[in-house]
Amino acid sequence: MITRKRLAAGVCALLAALTAGIAFPVAAAAGEPTGGTAPQVDLVLDVSGSMRTADIDGGTRMAAAKRAFNEVLDATPEEVQLGIRTLGANYPGDNQKTGCKDTAQLYPVSTLDRTEAKTQVATLSPTGWTPIGPALLKSAGDFTDSASSKRIVLISDGEDTCAPLDPCEVAREIAAKGIGLTIDTLGLVPNTKMRQQLSCIAEATGGTYTSVEHADELTDKVNQLVDRAADPVVTPVATEGAGTCATAPTLKSGLYTDREEFTQQRWYRVDVDPGQELRASVSVGADRTVNPSYGVLLRAVTVHGREIVRGEGAGNGRTDVISTGLRYPKADSDDEDAPAETVCLQLTNSFSAASGVKTTPGLPLELTVDVVDAPSQASDVASFGLGRGWWLLGVLILAGFVAGLLWGWLSRWRVAVWRTN
Amino acid sequence: MRITSALSVSLLLLGLAVAPAAADSSPTPTDSASADGDAPTQAGTSFRTATEVEQGQTATASGSTGDYLYWSFPADAGQRPTVKATVKLPETHAAQTWQVDVYDGLRRRQSCQYGAQTRNAAADSSSVELACTLRTVRAWSETWANDPLPGTYYVRLTAVGLTTADLGLPVGTEVRVDSKDIGGSAAVDGSLAEPLVPGIAVKSEADKDGSKDSAVLSAIEPEDGWSSGWWSDRWVWTAIGGVLAALAGVGGYALTRGSGRPHRVPPSA
Numbered sequence: 296m297i298t299r300k301r302l303a304a305g306v307c308a309l310l311a312a313l314t315a316g317i318a319f320p321v322a323a324a325a326g327e328p329t330g331g332t333a334p335q336v337d338l339v340l341d342v343s344g345s346m347r348t349a350d351i352d353g354g355t356r357m358a359a360a361k362r363a364f365n366e367v368l369d370a371t372p373e374e375v376q377l378g379i380r381t382l383g384a385n386y387p388g389d390n391q392k393t394g395c396k397d398t399a400q401l402y403p404v405s406t407l408d409r410t411e412a413k414t415q416v417a418t419l420s421p422t423g424w425t426p427i428g429p430a431l432l433k434s435a436g437d438f439t440d441s442a443s444s445k446r447i448v449l450i451s452d453g454e455d456t457c458a459p460l461d462p463c464e465v466a467r468e469i470a471a472k473g474i475g476l477t478i479d480t481l482g483l484v485p486n487t488k489m490r491q492q493l494s495c496i497a498e499a500t501g502g503t504y505t506s507v508e509h510a511d512e513l514t515d516k517v518n519q520l521v522d523r524a525a526d527p528v529v530t531p532v533a534t535e536g537a538g539t540c541a542t543a544p545t546l547k548s549g550l551y552t553d554r555e556e557f558t559q560q561r562w563y564r565v566d567v568d569p570g571q572e573l574r575a576s577v578s579v580g581a582d583r584t585v586n587p588s589y590g591v592l593l594r595a596v597t598v599h600g601r602e603i604v605r606g607e608g609a610g611n612g613r614t615d616v617i618s619t620g621l622r623y624p625k626a627d628s629d630d631e632d633a634p635a636e637t638v639c640l641q642l643t644n645s646f647s648a649a650s651g652v653k654t655t656p657g658l659p660l661e662l663t664v665d666v667v668d669a670p671s672q673a674s675d676v677a678s679f680g681l682g683r684g685w686w687l688l689g690v691l692i693l694a695g696f697v698a699g700l701l702w703g704w705l706s707r708w709r710v711a712v713w714r715t716n
Numbered sequence: 717m718r719i720t721s722a723l724s725v726s727l728l729l730l731g732l733a734v735a736p737a738a739a740d741s742s743p744t745p746t747d748s749a750s751a752d753g754d755a756p757t758q759a760g761t762s763f764r765t766a767t768e769v770e771q772g773q774t775a776t777a778s779g780s781t782g783d784y785l786y787w788s789f790p791a792d793a794g795q796r797p798t799v800k801a802t803v804k805l806p807e808t809h810a811a812q813t814w815q816v817d818v819y820d821g822l823r824r825r826q827s828c829q830y831g832a833q834t835r836n837a838a839a840d841s842s843s844v845e846l847a848c849t850l851r852t853v854r855a856w857s858e859t860w861a862n863d864p865l866p867g868t869y870y871v872r873l874t875a876v877g878l879t880t881a882d883l884g885l886p887v888g889t890e891v892r893v894d895s896k897d898i899g900g901s902a903a904v905d906g907s908l909a910e911p912l913v914p915g916i917a918v919k920s921e922a923d924k925d926g927s928k929d930s931a932v933l934s935a936i937e938p939e940d941g942w943s944s945g946w947w948s949d950r951w952v953w954t955a956i957g958g959v960l961a962a963l964a965g966v967g968g969y970a971l972t973r974g975s976g977r978p979h980r981v982p983p984s985a
Binding site for chain 2: 485491501506512522523527529531548572575608614615616621622624661667671672673674677678680683687692693695696697698701703
C-alpha cells in the first residue's frame, strides 16, 4: 500500500517537473527583446561637383554611390524607416553663402517605398558645394519619431567647404541635444584632412568612420550600418545630475544619459531598501580630442557624506569611453518597515581637453542603475566552510588515528582497572 | 585481528588513491559548442550595443581601423575565461597597435593574468593576434573588491595606436572566448542573488508586467543557466576525509587491542 502511494507521488512529481519544463521556455520567450519603435536612418549623400571624378573601379564616385544606394534600398529591413538627404545637389554657382545652404530632403524618413526612393536617387547629378555642417543640422530635424533609435549615414568625398562652421562641432551639438543620434561617416577616396574631419564627426556621436575605395565596400558598409540600426537597443533616458546630493535627481533601475563638463561633478540619488543591492556603472565618453591620461571616479556616499564604496577607472591613450562601476548591498533589517536608504552617487572625471578644443557641451555619459536582491553574506572564505586537498585528508586521517589510539588505550586501561578491582 | 588492521590500512591507501581521482573528475569541462553556424557576424560599437557571443563560438565582424568593437559573453563561477582575438589587417598599412580589453558587468576593467593584450603590428603585416586570460570568476567577493563575478563580460577590441592615414581602412576581426573550469579550488562561500548582468532589475520588472516590447541591455545567460553555487568538489574531498578519518580511528583502536585480550589477564578468566 505504502509502495503504491509512493509510486503515485513519484508520478505526480515527475508530471509536475515535466509541465514546469514545458511551461518555462514559453515564459522565457515572452521576455525576449523585440524592437520598440521603428529605428530611423537618414542617408546623407554628398552630390557636390567632385563626385564626378571617375576613380572608383573605373566609374565616377556618383555612379558608385547610386549603385550602392539601389542595392541598399533593396536590402533594407522592413522595420527600418529610411530617408535620403542630399547636400550640394542643386546650386552650381560660386556664391559660398548660397552654396552652403544647398541641402535638400530627397526622400522623407518614413516607411520605405523602394521604387519611389530609387526613382529619386536616379535623378541626382553632381553639382555644387559640400555643406556638411548645415546638412547634418537639417538632417537631425528629419527624424519624426522621438523615441526611436536614430542614425545618420553620411557619405562624402570631400571635406566641408563651408567654414567657419565646423561640422565636427555641429555633430557634437546635435549629440548633446540628447536625442540618441549616431552619425556614421563614409569617405570616398579620402585624403588626410577629410579622414580627420569625418572621423571627428563620427567620434563626436559614437559612430564609425570608414574609408571607401571600391564600390562593393560602399554597398557592404551602408548595408551593415542600416542593419546595425535595425538591431533593437535600449534607449537611454536623459537625466540631469545636480551639483550636490541634496538637489540631485532620484533614479530608479534603468539606463540614463547625461552630460558632464570637464572638472564638473555630477550627483544622483538612488533609494535602496534593506536587503537590496545597488549596482551602478558609468561610462564617460571622449567625444573630442582629449589629453592622453584620463580617469573616472564613481563614489557611493551616504546623505551625511560618508563614503560607502567607490569605483575607479583610469587609462591612457586612444579611447572611446572610460568606465567604472560599483555595487553596494544593504544589509537586511529585522524591522519590517525599515526605511529605504538614500545613496548619493557622485561622479567625477579627470579628462582634460586638448589645446584648442571646445569644452562645451559636456562629455556624454551613460549611467546604468540596477537595484536587485542582495547577495548572501559569506561567513567563511571557503564554500560552506568545506575543505579540499591532501593536507585536509592528512589532518583528518591523523586526527582519526590519534582519536582511535586514545580511545583504545582508554578502554584497555578501564578494563584493566575493572579487572584489578 | 591482524587481518582487520591490514585491511583497514590497505583501505586507507586505496582511499588516498581514489580521493583525488573522484574529486577531480567532478567538474564538467565547458561545453565547446560546435554551434558556429549561428555565430554572430557583427560587432557592437558600444557597451549598450555589444553583440552577445556564447563561449566556444567564434564571432566574426568586419569593421574599420579606428572602430571600437564590442562583444559580450557570459561567464559563470569557477570558470577562467580566455579571450582570443584575431585582426586581419589590410594589405598596406603603417605600424599599428591593437588592444583587447575586458570589462565585467559593472563595466569595471578586468585585468589579464596573462596573454598578449596589446600588440604592435608592423607595417604591412597581415594579421595580429591578441589574448587575455582573466582571473577565475568567483561566486562572491567583498563589495570593495574588483574580483570577477558571475555575469556579463564585455570585450572591446580597438586600435590604440594608429596614423591618420590608416583611419577607416577595412579590417576583419575574429573573437573567441573559451573557459577553463577551475573547480573546487576556486569555490568560495556566498553567492550573488542575481548575476552581474546589466539591466537585470529592469528585465525582471518587465517580466512581471508581461511587457514584451522592451529591449534589454544584456539578455545573456550560459547555456545551462547560472550555477546555483552550492556544488563544488569540496564536498567530495571533505566526505572522503571523514570516511578516511573514521577508518584511521578504527585502525588506531585496533592497534591498541593487540591480539584481542589484555595479556595480563589469564586465558582462563
